[in-house]
Amino acid sequence: MAGMSSEILDAQVREIIRRALSDVAPEIDLDTIDPAKDLREQADVDSVGFLTFVIGLHRGLNIEIPDADAPKLITLNGCAEYLMDRLNRR
Amino acid sequence: MPALGADMQFGTVVSWRVKPGDVVKRGDVVVLVETEKGVVEVEIFENGVIESLVITPGQKVPVGATLAILGGDGAQSAATDTARVVSTPVKAAAIEPSRPTATTPMMEEEAVKRPVPQAPQMLEATARPRISPFARKRAAELGVELSAIAGTGEGGAVQVSDVERAAATATKITAETTSRKEKGLDPAAMRRVIAAAMARSKREIPHYYLATMIDMHRALDWLAAENAKRSVTQRILYSALLIRAVALAVRSTPELNGFCVDGAFQPAEAIHVGVAISLRQGGLINPAIHDVDKKSVDEVMASMLDLVNRARTGHLRSSELSDGTITVTNLGEQGVESVYGVIYPPQVAIVGFGTIIERPVARDGLLGARRIIEATLAADHRVSDGHRGGRFLCEVGRLLQEPEKL
Numbered sequence: 001m002a003g004m005s006s007e008i009l010d011a012q013v014r015e016i017i018r019r020a021l022s023d024v025a026p027e028i029d030l031d032t033i034d035p036a037k038d039l040r041e042q043a044d045v046d047s048v049g050f051l052t053f054v055i056g057l058h059r060g061l062n063i064e065i066p067d068a069d070a071p072k073l074i075t076l077n078g079c080a081e082y083l084m085d086r087l088n089r090r
Numbered sequence: 091m092p093a094l095g096a097d098m099q100f101g102t103v104v105s106w107r108v109k110p111g112d113v114v115k116r117g118d119v120v121v122l123v124e125t126e127k128g129v130v131e132v133e134i135f136e137n138g139v140i141e142s143l144v145i146t147p148g149q150k151v152p153v154g155a156t157l158a159i160l161g162g163d164g165a166q167s168a169a170t171d172t173a174r175v176v177s178t179p180v181k182a183a184a185i186e187p188s189r190p191t192a193t194t195p196m197m198e199e200e201a202v203k204r205p206v207p208q209a210p211q212m213l214e215a216t217a218r219p220r221i222s223p224f225a226r227k228r229a230a231e232l233g234v235e236l237s238a239i240a241g242t243g244e245g246g247a248v249q250v251s252d253v254e255r256a257a258a259t260a261t262k263i264t265a266e267t268t269s270r271k272e273k274g275l276d277p278a279a280m281r282r283v284i285a286a287a288m289a290r291s292k293r294e295i296p297h298y299y300l301a302t303m304i305d306m307h308r309a310l311d312w313l314a315a316e317n318a319k320r321s322v323t324q325r326i327l328y329s330a331l332l333i334r335a336v337a338l339a340v341r342s343t344p345e346l347n348g349f350c351v352d353g354a355f356q357p358a359e360a361i362h363v364g365v366a367i368s369l370r371q372g373g374l375i376n377p378a379i380h381d382v383d384k385k386s387v388d389e390v391m392a393s394m395l396d397l398v399n400r401a402r403t404g405h406l407r408s409s410e411l412s413d414g415t416i417t418v419t420n421l422g423e424q425g426v427e428s429v430y431g432v433i434y435p436p437q438v439a440i441v442g443f444g445t446i447i448e449r450p451v452a453r454d455g456l457l458g459a460r461r462i463i464e465a466t467l468a469a470d471h472r473v474s475d476g477h478r479g480g481r482f483l484c485e486v487g488r489l490l491q492e493p494e495k496l
Contacts, residue, residue, distance in 0.1 A: 024402075027370065044370065046423045047327050048398040058322045067317040067325060 013083045020056025024049040035076035057083065091155045094130050094411040101125050102150040112140045121157060126279035132408040138162050221248040232257035280373035291435050296471040299430050300479050304487040306446055306461045312493040330391035333418055334496045336441050337361045337382035339485035340416055345474040346439040346482055347415045355473045364414025364434065365394065367401045376434055377406050378414035387496050422446060428464040438470035
């Protein structure tokens with residue numbers, strides 16, 4: 001990812017999140033989600049839906065996401081921060 | 091038309107996956123059928139050769155109607171109703187004569203839809219209505235079937251205005267059908283189906299209820315250690331352990347696994363666990379995971395993930411919708427402590443799990459914090475008694491203390 005501006009990375013991460021969410025909650029508009037609050041409650045996603053969402057992030061960015069890190073992904077802010085951090089360290 | 095669930099009465103053929111002359115074998119998907127629960131892939135349960143397709147796509151027919159003629163291999167070439175593919179108890183329950191009043195709107199819907207033009211070849215078979223050449227030409231332009239038009243002219247003759255009115259109605263119905271297809275299912279129709287099934291359950295099944303607290307500490311610790319070693323695609327949710335424990339426990343209480351038809355219990359040989367899945371558009375569906383007693387926890391988890399995601403996108407198979415022999419409902423994720431289920435007829439038991447809560451528990455004289463789940467059983471008193479039901483619930487709890495053996 002060297003040389004890639006953070007803005008492009010940001011847009012890429014956001015698109016991956018949007019796609020992963022649409023797999024489990026197709027009718028939810030990402031813009032209506034409060035990024036600081038629990039995504040699962042706002043999008044009415046259960047444990048199977050959340051696991052499917054995390055699998056979507058894993059596939060979209062091709063990074064392994066340890067089970068212990070899953071709690072960091074329950075808000076959109078948390079997702080963006082975590083994924084950006086993982087990509088920057090790659 | 092197979093009964094894809096206890097209270098299905100009609101189904102609409104969406105499209106055929108086979109054509110006359112095709113060789114089919116047991117388990118092949120032959121047709122897509124739309125029900126109130128969405129579009130379902132219907133599998134055939136016999137080997138043979140498709141002789142002819144009787145129902146054209148778009149037609150709505152009652153359960154039991156012949157969809158296609160299946161020729162046997164070689165000597166026997168009898169007409170085969172695909173309804174035979176459905177397991178007898180479910181089918182018998184579905185065509186039971188006593189109809190809940192909740193289904194009346196469906197009958198009306200059927201009556202309204204019948205005049206929609208479907209099969210052009212039917213035209214010659216029906217008596218020719220009196221119609222002016224101009225009206226006939228207009229009907230051809232608009233694609234309206236003449237037999238479907240009610241004439242208001244002299245002696246019931248069909249006039250141009252009748253043709254145009256019929257065309258407008260047909261367009262409206264087509265538009266409604268199309269918009270419903272896009273959504274995948276009709277929430278109002280699904281609500282009626284749920285109402286009919288649950289009203290029948292509460293009317294016919296004398297439920298008894300039991301509850302017990304199960305210590306999930308060991309199971310969750312084992313799961314956390316297991317998941318730490320796994321890639322995200324191989325991860326196990328605790329629901330898979332619950333489903334597996336239910337399937338193993340019901341082996342020793344077979345009177346909770348099967349169907350009650352006309353007051354007589356038919357134990358099921360296989361253990362297909364129905365999983366209550368809430369749909370995003372509202373309503374719920376309980377497709378089955380097949381042969382849970384013979385699957386590993388990993389296989390159950392993979393089946394559950396696949397089933398839930400397909401249920402929510404509307405690509406379930408007929409065998410999954412009609413085969414459940416016992417149901418598990420897990421409303422714990424909503425935060426409720428306990429769920430007392432309503433049995434899904436003709437099944438005889440439903441097991442409910444609430445949310446996992448850390449509670450103070452005294453063990454060996456010492457107080458400690460343990461993660462606890464409340465398990466409940468609602469079972470059919472015509473078939474089993476609380477004593478046996480209690481043994482079953484305790485066995486579920488015991489099995490969950492040895493998660494590595496599940």
